[in-house]
Amino acid sequence: MKPVRSVTRHLPVATRQERRMFLLASAASALAGLLVLPQAWYLSRAVSSVFPRAEGAHAWFAALIAFFAVIAARAVLMAAAKWLSQRFASHVKRRIRREMVEQMAALGPVEVRRHPAGAWRTWLTDGIDGMDAYLASYLPQAAASAAVPIAILAFAAVEDRLTAVILAATVPFMVLLLVLVGQAAQKATDRRFEALERLGGHFLDVVRGLWTLKVFGRSRAQVEIIERVADDYRRTTMKVLRLAFLSSLVTELFTMVSIGLVAVSLGIRLLNGRMDFAAALVLLLLAPEYYLPIRTAGAQYHAARDGVAMLEQHREVLETPIPAMPLRDGGRTPLLSPQGVTIEFRHVTVRYPGAAKPALQDVSFRIGPRELVAVVGPSGAGKSTLLAVLLGFIRPESGEVLVGGVPLDEIDLGVFRGHLGLVAQEPTWFHATLRDNVTWKEPRTDEEIREALWMSGLDEVVERLPGGMDTELDGERVQLSGGERQRLALARLVLRRPAVALLDEPTRSLDLATERALERHLIPWLRQRTSIVVAHRLSVALAANRVLVLEGGRLVEEGRPEELLRAHGYFHAMVSRYRGEEVLA
Numbered sequence: 001m002k003p004v005r006s007v008t009r010h011l012p013v014a015t016r017q018e019r020r021m022f023l024l025a026s027a028a029s030a031l032a033g034l035l036v037l038p039q040a041w042y043l044s045r046a047v048s049s050v051f052p053r054a055e056g057a058h059a060w061f062a063a064l065i066a067f068f069a070v071i072a073a074r075a076v077l078m079a080a081a082k083w084l085s086q087r088f089a090s091h092v093k094r095r096i097r098r099e100m101v102e103q104m105a106a107l108g109p110v111e112v113r114r115h116p117a118g119a120w121r122t123w124l125t126d127g128i129d130g131m132d133a134y135l136a137s138y139l140p141q142a143a144a145s146a147a148v149p150i151a152i153l154a155f156a157a158v159e160d161r162l163t164a165v166i167l168a169a170t171v172p173f174m175v176l177l178l179v180l181v182g183q184a185a186q187k188a189t190d191r192r193f194e195a196l197e198r199l200g201g202h203f204l205d206v207v208r209g210l211w212t213l214k215v216f217g218r219s220r221a222q223v224e225i226i227e228r229v230a231d232d233y234r235r236t237t238m239k240v241l242r243l244a245f246l247s248s249l250v251t252e253l254f255t256m257v258s259i260g261l262v263a264v265s266l267g268i269r270l271l272n273g274r275m276d277f278a279a280a281l282v283l284l285l286l287a288p289e290y291y292l293p294i295r296t297a298g299a300q301y302h303a304a305r306d307g308v309a310m311l312e313q314h315r316e317v318l319e320t321p322i323p324a325m326p327l328r329d330g331g332r333t334p335l336l337s338p339q340g341v342t343i344e345f346r347h348v349t350v351r352y353p354g355a356a357k358p359a360l361q362d363v364s365f366r367i368g369p370r371e372l373v374a375v376v377g378p379s380g381a382g383k384s385t386l387l388a389v390l391l392g393f394i395r396p397e398s399g400e401v402l403v404g405g406v407p408l409d410e411i412d413l414g415v416f417r418g419h420l421g422l423v424a425q426e427p428t429w430f431h432a433t434l435r436d437n438v439t440w441k442e443p444r445t446d447e448e449i450r451e452a453l454w455m456s457g458l459d460e461v462v463e464r465l466p467g468g469m470d471t472e473l474d475g476e477r478v479q480l481s482g483g484e485r486q487r488l489a490l491a492r493l494v495l496r497r498p499a500v501a502l503l504d505e506p507t508r509s510l511d512l513a514t515e516r517a518l519e520r521h522l523i524p525w526l527r528q529r530t531s532i533v534v535a536h537r538l539s540v541a542l543a544a545n546r547v548l549v550l551e552g553g554r555l556v557e558e559g560r561p562e563e564l565l566r567a568h569g570y571f572h573a574m575v576s577r578y579r580g581e582e583v584l585a
């Protein structure tokens with residue numbers, strides 16, 4: 001016997017449990033299918049024994065009892081098959097969803113953002129639920145589809161050669177037609193899946209960018225794009241449906257003609273007295289059953305394609321190379337004191353997947369504990385990329401990053417990130433209370449929280465909120481402004497008490513309250529640990545121990561702010577420009 005593994009190799013089963021559920025479901029559905037043979041047999045016995053020539057009332061009664069017993073057994077088996085298939089499907093779906101989300105986390109923000117958010121949403125919701133028809137109906141019935149016709153054909157071969165020949169001869173044509181229609185359907189379904197992804201993406205664009213779209217008079221155009229994509233989706237769906245109708249029409253016609261042939265050949269021989277009535281009846285009863293699995297398989301194939309498309313997507317996502325550093329559980333951990341740690345970049349070059357130009361090129365620097373370093377430079381210079389490297393979101397193409405003397409790719413990133421604090425360039429909030437948003441559910445006293453709120457200037461915002469710190473941020477009733485979100489992120493950073501603080505300031509200017517909070521309370525706090533701040537504002541850059549100037553991915557200037565001011569380079573130009581603006585303001 002072949003090992004089970006080879007039978008289920010191409011199926012979406014990953015665990016022993018899934019394989020067992022699948023095999024059980026298949027066995028139950030095949031057995032239920034096969035019971036059609038005794039069912040037809042006893043029915044024909046029961047009918048034929050009604051005639052006076054036959055064995056009498058006793059035989060008739062026995063055959064009828066057996067017939068009902070078989071029907072009952074089939075019903076039980078079918079229910080079991082259905083239950084097992086549903087369980088199998090929900091199991092696989094849950095695993096696939098989990099694997100997708102885990103892979104999403106492993107890929108990290110750099111890779112995840114290469115797909116539109118709408119595509120992820122489609123994959124994780126409709127895409128996975130669209131696999132039901134495939135997992136719960138198509139796959140478990142495949143076994144029955146194969147077993148039942150073979151058994152009926154074998155039975156016919158023993159009982160009546162001519163019927164067996166008719167049954168055997170018609171199947172190849174039917175299968176050929178189904179395959180031809182199926183191939184056309186495959187393309188159509190793939191296009192339909194793509195259209196669904198595009199629809200999700202454009203729709204999300206509208207939700208996110210409605211302000212901009214309206215102001216630039218593009219909302220109408222975007223709606224038109226959505227209409228066009230939706231229309232595309234409708235057309236591809238119609239095409240899939242047309243093909244599904246076509247294939248069921250073809251199989252129905254074929255089945256009817258074939259059953260007709262069997263009936264005519266049996267009837268003629270019955271009239272000529274060359275055939276027994278019971279034998280003819282059982283064959284006639286079995287003929288439609290012979291074609292049934294092929295017909296259902298044909299009809300379900302189209303629904304099943306959606307499931308296959310999703311499985312392919314799942315495989316593609318799982319096979320995407322991970323640009324982020326591996327988490328390396330149980331890796332080395334550098335000594336991280338509350339005062340920070342030494343961070344060293346040695347000739348680091350970073351290239352985003354598919355990018356021609358490196359985003360960072362041969363960058364080397366060193367930062368120690370209790371040091372605040374400001375990173376400045378024009379847009380696209382690689383400032384956020386520098387933080388992404390340190391966070392392990394992207395692995396350098398060459399060069400080395402050392403934290404406390406330990407290479408980043410040997411570090412247990414999970415532990416290291418536990419000592420990191422980040423204010424991202426686009427700070428986010430989560431659907432939770434404001435308290436949970438700043439504490440991440442870590443135990444913090446109200447005192448500590450209040451201090452963090454005060455330091456970040458969020459306290460004024462909290463006072464205005466209806467439920468204070470316990471207000472749910474739900475995006476419906478309570479919305480935070482850009483600057484408030486920034487202050488929320490700062491409060492979160494302070495509460496975390498990280499050894500290493502990373503701040504990516506938003507490019508747009510901050511509101512005055514945040515700016516003041518940053519200058520008064522946060523800069524001293526940042527100087528007590530290792531801090532890297534991507535600075536767009538002069539006050540922060542001037543307060544730093546050291547400034548790194550990036551331009552086009554290269555580190556072009558480095559030094560204490562006053563030194564750089566004297567050097568009349570980029571930093572000097574930047575400061576003069578700011579000062580000019582400040583005078584103007």
Ligand SMILES: Nc1ncnc2c1ncn2[C@@H]1O[C@H](COP(=O)(O)OP(=O)(O)OP(=O)(O)O)[C@@H](O)[C@H]1O
Nearest residue numbers: 110352355359378379380381382383384385386507
């Ligand atoms: N996920 C990504 N995939 C491909 N290229 C990227 C990605 N993120 C950034 N880049 C490219 O890398 C370069 C550096 O980007 P980065 O975000 O580091 O700039 P930045 O200095 O932070 O700019 P800004 O001040 O506007 O935030 C840019 O040319 C950008 O187009």
Ligand SMILES: [Mg+2]
Nearest residue numbers: 383384425504
């Ligand atoms: Mg940036």
